[in-house]
Amino acid sequence: DTAVSQTPKYLVTQMGNDKSIKCEQNLGHDTMYWYKQDSKKFLKIMFSYNNKELIINETVPNRFSPKSPDKAHLNLHINSLELGDSAVYFCASSQVQGRQPQHFGDGTRLSIL
Amino acid sequence: LAKTTQPISMDSYEGQEVNITCSHNNIATNDYITWYQQFPSQGPRFIIQGYKTKVTNEVASLFIPADRKSSTLSLPRVSLSDTAVYYCLVGDMGGRRALTFGSGTRLQVQP
Numbered sequence: 001d002t003a004v005s006q007t008p009k010y011l012v013t014q015m016g017n018d019k020s021i022k023c024e025q026n027l028g029h030d031t032m033y034w035y036k037q038d039s040k041k042f043l044k045i046m047f048s049y050n051n052k053e054l055i056i057n058e059t060v061p062n063r064f065s066p067k068s069p070d071k072a073h074l075n076l077h078i079n080s081l082e083l084g085d086s087a088v089y090f091c092a093s094s095q096v097q098g099r100q101p102q103h104f105g106d107g108t109r110l111s112i113l
Numbered sequence: 114l115a116k117t118t119q120p121i122s123m124d125s126y127e128g129q130e131v132n133i134t135c136s137h138n139n140i141a142t143n144d145y146i147t148w149y150q151q152f153p154s155q156g157p158r159f160i161i162q163g164y165k166t167k168v169t170n171e172v173a174s175l176f177i178p179a180d181r182k183s184s185t186l187s188l189p190r191v192s193l194s195d196t197a198v199y200y201c202l203v204g205d206m207g208g209r210r211a212l213t214f215g216s217g218t219r220l221q222v223q224p
Contacts, residue, residue: 041198043157043214090156100147100204104156
């Protein structure tokens, strides 16, 4: 059973399009996160949700909007995609806000043409 | 936010012990130290976590000196499958501050 699953694994799209990445965790965790990993392998947090409440919102353009329908899901919607959005996006979850370990999905590689 | 500094890369041979050191000079009282391992095309995977002194589990040991300004991840008898990127992460227990993993240490294990 996959603990944290993301879909799609690969996403190739044109600049200016709107796309979504879905994330689901079956661990019963209260907190979910979105991270962005750039080409230099820096992994930086974007958002953190605890029981559907936004906790951390780092300096992310408002084109990025997380949506949490329930505590097992945290989807990432991106409007008006730009070339700089190309990266690998990881979803993660932890039992308690900020506590380790975090369990990561295998990432979604987003490529903007 | 406690910034971490790690070597960019390290090389080792199978069967050797590998020690990866992370500097975190401005670590705060409430911060604890966590290490993750990442293979290509996979998400990071938790290895070990500690606050002070020494922590050991089935895969690694974590050494933290009294001043907590650095930490060392020790991997005993590495194998080829330990080739990966290792990230040191410092975060507060409240979890309200953003976390950045940094660029990590790329460990290459040779036969």
